[in-house]
Amino acid sequence: MARFLTLRLLMAALVAVLVTVLLALVVHLVPGDPARTILGPQATPALVRQVRHQMGLDQPLPLQVWSFLSGAARGDLGRDFLSQQPVTQLIGQALPHTLVLAVSALALAVLGGVPLGVYAATHPGSWGDRVVAALSVSLITVPAYVSGLLLLLLFAVTLGWLPAINAGSFADPLDYLRHLLLPAVALGATWLGYLARLVRAGMLEALTSPYIQAARALGLPARVIVYKHALKNAIIPTVAILGVGLGNLMGGAVFVELIFNRPGMGTLLFDAIENRNFPVLRGGALVIALLFVLANLLADLSYRFLDPRIKVGTEG
Amino acid sequence: MRAVAARPGGRFGLGVLVALLLVLVLAPLITRYPPDAQDLARRLTGPGLAHPLGTDQLGRDLWSRLVFGTRVTLGVAGPAVAAALAVGMTLGLLAGYGSQAWDRALVTVMDVIQSFPAVVLALVLLALLGPSARDAAIVIAVAFIPGYARVSRALTLALKARPFVEAERALGAGTLRILVVHLVPNLLGPLLVLVAMDLPSAIAIQAGLDFLGVGVQPPAPSWGGVLADGFEYVRQSPWGIVWGSLTLVVVTLGFTLLGEALRDTLDPRVARITGARRPA
Amino acid sequence: MTALLRVEGLEVVYHAGGRLPALREVDLEVAPGEVVGVVGESGCGKSTLAQSLLGLLPANAEVTAGRIELAGRDLLALGEEERRRLRGAVASAVFQDPVASLNPVLTVRTQLRDVQRAHRPLPRQQLEQRAVELLAQVGIADPERVLGRYPHQLSGGMCQRVMIALAIAASPQLLIADEPTSALDVTIAAQIVEVLRQQREERGMAILLISHDLGLVAQLCERVLIMYAGQVVEEAGVEELFARPRHPYTQALLAAIPSLRPHAGLRGIPGRVPSLSALPPGCSFADRCPHAVPVCRRPARAVKVASARVRCHLYDPEAGHPGAHG
Numbered sequence: 008m009a010r011f012l013t014l015r016l017l018m019a020a021l022v023a024v025l026v027t028v029l030l031a032l033v034v035h036l037v038p039g040d041p042a043r044t045i046l047g048p049q050a051t052p053a054l055v056r057q058v059r060h061q062m063g064l065d066q067p068l069p070l071q072v073w074s075f076l077s078g079a080a081r082g083d084l085g086r087d088f089l090s091q092q093p094v095t096q097l098i099g100q101a102l103p104h105t106l107v108l109a110v111s112a113l114a115l116a117v118l119g120g121v122p123l124g125v126y127a128a129t130h131p132g133s134w135g136d137r138v139v140a141a142l143s144v145s146l147i148t149v150p151a152y153v154s155g156l157l158l159l160l161l162f163a164v165t166l167g168w169l170p171a172i173n174a175g176s177f178a179d180p181l182d183y184l185r186h187l188l189l190p191a192v193a194l195g196a197t198w199l200g201y202l203a204r205l206v207r208a209g210m211l212e213a214l215t216s217p218y219i220q221a222a223r224a225l226g227l228p229a230r231v232i233v234y235k236h237a238l239k240n241a242i243i244p245t246v247a248i249l250g251v252g253l254g255n256l257m258g259g260a261v262f263v264e265l266i267f268n269r270p271g272m273g274t275l276l277f278d279a280i281e282n283r284n285f286p287v288l289r290g291g292a293l294v295i296a297l298l299f300v301l302a303n304l305l306a307d308l309s310y311r312f313l314d315p316r317i318k319v320g321t322e323g
Numbered sequence: 324m325r326a327v328a329a330r331p332g333g334r335f336g337l338g339v340l341v342a343l344l345l346v347l348v349l350a351p352l353i354t355r356y357p358p359d360a361q362d363l364a365r366r367l368t369g370p371g372l373a374h375p376l377g378t379d380q381l382g383r384d385l386w387s388r389l390v391f392g393t394r395v396t397l398g399v400a401g402p403a404v405a406a407a408l409a410v411g412m413t414l415g416l417l418a419g420y421g422s423q424a425w426d427r428a429l430v431t432v433m434d435v436i437q438s439f440p441a442v443v444l445a446l447v448l449l450a451l452l453g454p455s456a457r458d459a460a461i462v463i464a465v466a467f468i469p470g471y472a473r474v475s476r477a478l479t480l481a482l483k484a485r486p487f488v489e490a491e492r493a494l495g496a497g498t499l500r501i502l503v504v505h506l507v508p509n510l511l512g513p514l515l516v517l518v519a520m521d522l523p524s525a526i527a528i529q530a531g532l533d534f535l536g537v538g539v540q541p542p543a544p545s546w547g548g549v550l551a552d553g554f555e556y557v558r559q560s561p562w563g564i565v566w567g568s569l570t571l572v573v574v575t576l577g578f579t580l581l582g583e584a585l586r587d588t589l590d591p592r593v594a595r596i597t598g599a600r601r602p603a
Numbered sequence: 604m605t606a607l608l609r610v611e612g613l614e615v616v617y618h619a620g621g622r623l624p625a626l627r628e629v630d631l632e633v634a635p636g637e638v639v640g641v642v643g644e645s646g647c648g649k650s651t652l653a654q655s656l657l658g659l660l661p662a663n664a665e666v667t668a669g670r671i672e673l674a675g676r677d678l679l680a681l682g683e684e685e686r687r688r689l690r691g692a693v694a695s696a697v698f699q700d701p702v703a704s705l706n707p708v709l710t711v712r713t714q715l716r717d718v719q720r721a722h723r724p725l726p727r728q729q730l731e732q733r734a735v736e737l738l739a740q741v742g743i744a745d746p747e748r749v750l751g752r753y754p755h756q757l758s759g760g761m762c763q764r765v766m767i768a769l770a771i772a773a774s775p776q777l778l779i780a781d782e783p784t785s786a787l788d789v790t791i792a793a794q795i796v797e798v799l800r801q802q803r804e805e806r807g808m809a810i811l812l813i814s815h816d817l818g819l820v821a822q823l824c825e826r827v828l829i830m831y832a833g834q835v836v837e838e839a840g841v842e843e844l845f846a847r848p849r850h851p852y853t854q855a856l857l858a859a860i861p862s863l864r865p866h867a868g869l870r871g872i873p874g875r876v877p878s879l880s881a882l883p884p885g886c887s888f889a890d891r892c893p894h895a896v897p898v899c900r901r902p903a904r905a906v907k908v909a910s911a912r913v914r915c916h917l918y919d920p921e922a923g924h925p926g927a928h929g
Contacts, residue, residue: 021435022435022439025435026439030447144576144579144580144583145572145576147579148523148527148572148575148576148579149571149572149575150527150528150530150531150571150575152531152534152550153550153568153571153572156550156553156554156557156564156567156568157564157568159554159557160557160561160564160565164557164558164561165561216703217698217700217703217704218703218704218705218706218707219706220659220698220704221696221698221704221705221766221769222706222717223657223659223690224657224659224690224691224695224696224698224770224779225690225691225695225696225718225721225769225770225772225773226687226688226689226690226691226692226695226718226721226722226773227687227691227717227718227721228687228721229687231717231721235709235717236706236709236717239706239708239709240706240707240708243708255440257440257442257443258440258441258442258443259442261442261443261446261535262531262534262535265535266554276443276446276447277446277535280446280447280537288447292443292444292447295440295443296439299439299440313708314708315707315708315753315755316707316708316753316755
């Protein structure tokens with residue numbers, strides 16, 4: 008176990024380094040200059056030099072990477088050029104909103120997808136099964152921004168039932184939830200379809216396995232068989248996927264935050280892109296990449312935790 | 324291979340494919356207005372006689388923008404997937420057939436690439452490089468390469484041990500000949516399924532990037548662009564969003580179903596027994 | 604004494620690309636406490652029979668005729684919930700692959716608890732106690748330790764003991780053992796046979812032993828049925844069957860047992876079991892039978908001969924087989 012964790016930590020470090028190097032490289036190789044772009048064409052050379060120094064761009068590449076990463080390890084991701092606020096602070100304000108959104112989306116996906124998958128597997132070939140199949144395929148293929156736009160159009164603009172912009176504040180939970188609903192649904196819809204399929208396949212496999220046949224022969228009630236004996240088996244690969252999903256949702260979150268004008272990492276990054284705000288971009292990309300690695304790690308750990316065949320070794 | 328057409332999903336998918344190809348080729352013939360023709364007197368109208376789908380905020384015909392946008396959107400997503408296929412297949416072949424060291428190296432690199440969220444990476448890179456359709460294509464291609472590399476590698480490893488490869492080598496066939504003549508044809512089937520499944524993703528990502536404004540730049544027509552304009556003016560007119568979404572959904576659904584039908588036809592294991600509906 | 608299990612004229616059909624007759628005209632009786640064997644090759648319908656007796660036929664199988672009476676109740680007329688209550692409590696089963704028949708993500712304790720709760724809910728402590736007793740009864744030396752284990756941590760023989768413990772947990776009157784030793788080593792198999800025998804004696808439980816292993820059947824059973832292509836072709840007391848096999852298929856089976864005599868060679872049965880989708884008219888064994896004559900193209904009746912029953916024209920005085928025994 009210790010070895011496994013160390014390996015994963017090394018992987019995470021590798022990713023961090025790679026992301027930073029990649030970004031530094033791109034900035035270095037691309038014509039134009041972040042400092043100059045931010046300052047505008049009127050900037051004096053002296054000012055440009057000063058800003059470049061502030062961003063650490065005048066150092067040789069390896070040194071840039073090193074100083075940035077060592078700073079990051081200490082919790083210093085540089086300063087936002089425009090507002091001079093520490094990037095860490097900006098991220099600290101934005102990240103919670105994104106995390107809430109991602110977790111809610113996944114929760115909705117699980118609450119919707121798992122029962123649908125179980126239902127489809129316990130009624131194979133029925134109308135219900137076919138509806139679930141059609142629904143899952145549709146949901147899987149619709150990208151998050153399309154769902155977001157359509158939901159916005161229908162519920163916020165046309166019907167006016169739910170707010171269209173902003174997130175509300177944590178201080179008013181109910182209002183926050185009202186603002187959270189549409190974005191979370193938009194983000195989670197794809198995963199709902201995906202999970203429904205996954206759970207259905209897993210359940211079908213479990214339900215046709217010898218141990219379920221044996222359980223039936225022993226006279227166990229159907230509910231116990233489906234929800235305890237079969238589901239426990241079917242859910243293991245599903246849980247593992249969820250960990251990956253959390254990282255994956257970051258991509259979709261960018262779109263959804265933009266569409267619903269929510270504060271979060273997505274909006275932060277997007278604004279930084281518009282303004283060529285290099286320090287924010289660099290810090291934000293690093294945080295996201297690390298989150299992704301963390302999510303993958305959680306997924307792996309959960310798999311090991313849930314499956315006794317891996318958790319406990321074999322003995323005589 | 325036309326067993327694919329036998330399945331309802333496959334039929335729909337093939338229909339979509341054919342429709343798309345027709346639209347691609349016949350674009351100028353099936354539209355009444357050029358995609359960037361502005362008509363400021365008729366902004367943000369709904370479906371009507373003059374403009375079957377309505378107009379956007381500059382009075383441009385939505386149907387026309389979507390039709391010509393097909394060329395643009397597919398013109399980025401298509402080559403991206405094709406490139407990913409070519410590069411991925413080659414890398415996978417080399418890894419599977421070549422030495423252990425190459426193999427190990429490749430798997431690690433692919434793992435790292437796959438552990439990034441493609442969209443975020445694309446965003447950041449495109450932001451720094453400047454928005455451009457071509458660079459978007461490159462990023463998408465890179466993101467999809469690991470998929471093809473993995474499948475090719477797995478299949479190559481499996482095929483490498485088969486008797487017919489040994490026989491060919493005994494007869495003195497060179498490596499290149501073995502690779503191209505014997506291994507590649509066996510890879511094409513599963514890789515084709517992957518293409519059919521990746522295209523909708525590529526299109527979705529591409530349209531998403533266009534929507535954000537970092538891919539294809541206006542005034543060039545693109546599906547993502549239509550969505551973006553629709554979004555900006557959503558309170559005045561829903562039609563940009565409606566038609567843009569419909570196009571994207573139908574196309575991605577079509578390709579996905581096509582891919583699934585292909586996969587089901589090629590994989591005999593996926594025979595489903597629903598059985599007669601009688602209580603035991 | 605009323606039979607514990609009575610099967611009359613059972614016919615089961617599979618709907619899989621056509622109508623495949625899996626069981627035809629099957630008659631079977633098991634008295635309380637009796638050990639009956641069912642012998643046949645793969646595909647002869649043994650497993651289908653076991654599934655029918657438990658009411659566990661797959662969705663594409665259909666009972667087209669016949670009657671199954673278990674402990675005086677008409678199984679085919681019962682609803683699913685009633686049948687469920689009979690399973691495990693009146694008739695229970697152990698299957699071929701013990702490791703695969705246990706749920707890999709649940710401990711032995713949980714599985715034992717679930718079986719008991721399904722039929723006899725008791726407070727937790729008593730359930731635990733019973734679980735320990737059951738494991739001890741099937742010959743497990745360290746029950747408390749095994750309770751906490753997962754199936755993949757146990758050997759094949761151990762798993763089969765656990766399976767038997769699960770099967771007898773609700774004290775059924777009939778245990779259906781479908782190839783219980785086929786997946787086990789010979790020495791372990793012998794131990795399992797001992798467990799079965801012991802349980803039968805202690806509980807007065809009847810056993811329906813399904814196997815292709817004639818030796819096993821000879822050891823445990825009092826009466827034997829031979830099945831071929833979905834039909835029962837012979838039924839007799841175990842000694843009678845081995846001493847005087849009547850049906851040509853039975854004779855061939857017994858002759859095929861490898862002999863330890865030097866230079867004896869192996870004697871197989873020429874031909875192959877007919878596929879269910881292409882059954883020959885009349886006797887299914889005709890194309891492989893050394894005694895086949897034109898009249899064998901008509902279906903054979905099951906006929907009583909001494910204390911046995913045989914389905915073969917050779918023993919049917921009304922069939923008109925030239926070689927018929929009077």
